Amino acid sequence: MDINVRGCSSSSSATTQSDVEDSLDLRRGPWTVEEDLTLINYISNHGEGRWNSLARCAGLKRTGKSCRLRWLNYLRPDVRRGNITLEEQLLILELHSRWGNRWSKIAQHLPGRTDNEIKNYWRTRVQKHAKQLKCDVNSKQFKDTMRYLWMPRLVERIQAAAATSSASGSNTTTTTTTSHHHLYNNNNNSNSSYNNNNSSNNSSYNNQELTTATQILPVGRGAFINSSFTPENSSTGASSDSMASDMRDYYTFQANNNNYQNTQNAHMNYPDSQTNLSGYFNQELAYQGSDQHQQQQNNMWFGGGEDIVENSWNVEDLWFLQQQLMHGN
DNA sequence: AAGTACCCCAACCGCTGAAAC
DNA sequence: TGTTTCAGCGGTTGGGGTACT
Numbered sequence: 609m610d611i612n613v614r615g616c617s618s619s620s621s622a623t624t625q626s627d628v629e630d631s632l633d634l635r636r637g638p639w640t641v642e643e644d645l646t647l648i649n650y651i652s653n654h655g656e657g658r659w660n661s662l663a664r665c666a667g668l669k670r671t672g673k674s675c676r677l678r679w680l681n682y683l684r685p686d687v688r689r690g691n692i693t694l695e696e697q698l699l700i701l702e703l704h705s706r707w708g709n710r711w712s713k714i715a716q717h718l719p720g721r722t723d724n725e726i727k728n729y730w731r732t733r734v735q736k737h738a739k740q741l742k743c744d745v746n747s748k749q750f751k752d753t754m755r756y757l758w759m760p761r762l763v764e765r766i767q768a769a770a771a772t773s774s775a776s777g778s779n780t781t782t783t784t785t786t787s788h789h790h791l792y793n794n795n796n797n798s799n800s801s802y803n804n805n806n807s808s809n810n811s812s813y814n815n816q817e818l819t820t821a822t823q824i825l826p827v828g829r830g831a832f833i834n835s836s837f838t839p840e841n842s843s844t845g846a847s848s849d850s851m852a853s854d855m856r857d858y859y860t861f862q863a864n865n866n867n868y869q870n871t872q873n874a875h876m877n878y879p880d881s882q883t884n885l886s887g888y889f890n891q892e893l894a895y896q897g898s899d900q901h902q903q904q905q906n907n908m909w910f911g912g913g914e915d916i917v918e919n920s921w922n923v924e925d926l927w928f929l930q931q932q933l934m935h936g937n
Numbered sequence: 938a939a940g941t942a943c944c945c946c947a948a949c950c951g952c953t954g955a956a957a958c
Numbered sequence: 959t960g961t962t963t964c965a966g967c968g969g970t971t972g973g974g975g976t977a978c979t
Contacts, residue, residue, distance in 0.1 A: 638947075638973090660964070676965075677948065712967060727968075728946055736944090 635669045639678055643668060647675055648683055681722045688720030692729050694769065698762040700726055701734075701754050 635643075650666035656679065659672030668675060681687070692700070696718055703714040709730075711723035718726065738745035741753075 636949075658964085671949095672964080673950095673966090674948075680966095681947070709968065723967075724947075731969095732945060 634671060636674075639682075643670070644678070644683055647679060651679060677724075681724045686720050687722065692721075692725075694762055694766045696721065697729075698759060698766065700729060701759055701762070704730065704734075705751060705755060 646666055646668055650662065650668075654662070654665075656662075659676040661672070663670050663672045663675045666675075670678075699718055700714060703717055707713050709727075711727045711730075715721050715723040715726050735745045738750050741750065743750045
């Protein structure tokens with residue numbers, strides 16, 4: 609491999625990647641603070657791109673690949689870190705159902721989130737629970753469960769959280785996500801060149817996030833139960849006004865009338881007590897043993913507990929879903 | 938307190954398509 | 959036009975942290 613790449617001079621007769629790394633004494637493994645700062649400073653002065661030459665010119669004993677990954681997944685000023693919010697979970701579930709493991713494409717719809725982070729979320733949370741349910745994450749069963757049970761309930765929780773927050777009259781949000789600027793605090797002048805419009809304002813971010821969800825989620829009354837909906841045929845119309853309208857209808861409809869469940873019943877043929885959310889809650893409560901547990905459960909469903917942020921999956925979800933998988937088909 | 942199991946996530950690997958030569 | 963190099967993507971791994979026993 610010839611590594612006399614444009615820009616900086618460096619040569620080697622090595623022929624493989626590992627040879628090159630050996631001959632250049634390239635580092636691997638965790639990045640040090642010094643390396644981070646070197647990379648940040650270099651990019652703030654020269655911009656991104658040409659990663660291999662960038663690595664050499666910056667004096668980093670790293671591959672271009674490694675530099676690119678470090679920058680994109682960690683050092684970029686607009687990278688959002690922390691818990692995946694309910695809205696983001698909803699988006700991930702929806703977009704994955706549409707595009708599959710197209711992590712970077714999915715990440716484009718979650719500002720500040722990296723494909724790596726979304727991929728990790730999917731693998732560690734979603735696949736884990738599919739495993740616990742003893743079904744394949746790509747099976748129709750699991751996909752139906754997500755689409756017709758999980759996602760509506762996420763919407764429910766988002767609404768509950770919003771209602772709770774508006775009822776209390778506070779400006780707090782449910783997100784615990786933090787921007788990751790620990791290394792940027794001394795380099796604020798560099799932010800402007802690649803500043804992201806979502807990096808500094810949580811409330812505006814969340815508003816946009818909800819708007820985005822409203823635009824793309826195919827869970828309106830029409831699309832939601834439309835069996836012809838497929839990842840392929842939905843991609844172009846997903847952001848259309850009609851889709852946004854569907855979603856607005858969906859939110860309003862669901863907020864005011866639990867009959868929307870009947871459309872799902874028609875599609876899924878689930879018993880009322882299980883598809884109707886209030887019935888589901890009752891069933892859940894009947895399943896609970898103690899008042900204390902019941903109180904905790906109520907808190908969780910309606911935004912009183914941190915689970916609403918931390919994790920939309922819980923033991924009761926799994927129990928319920930297992931029942932669905934056992935009896936629902 | 939120590940050992941173990943599990944979870945999370947940063948980083949690496951291998952492949953592919955695009956761009957450069 | 960064929961070859962080489964690069965950037966980007968999805969899959970995988972390993973280490974650190976935490977929870978559990």
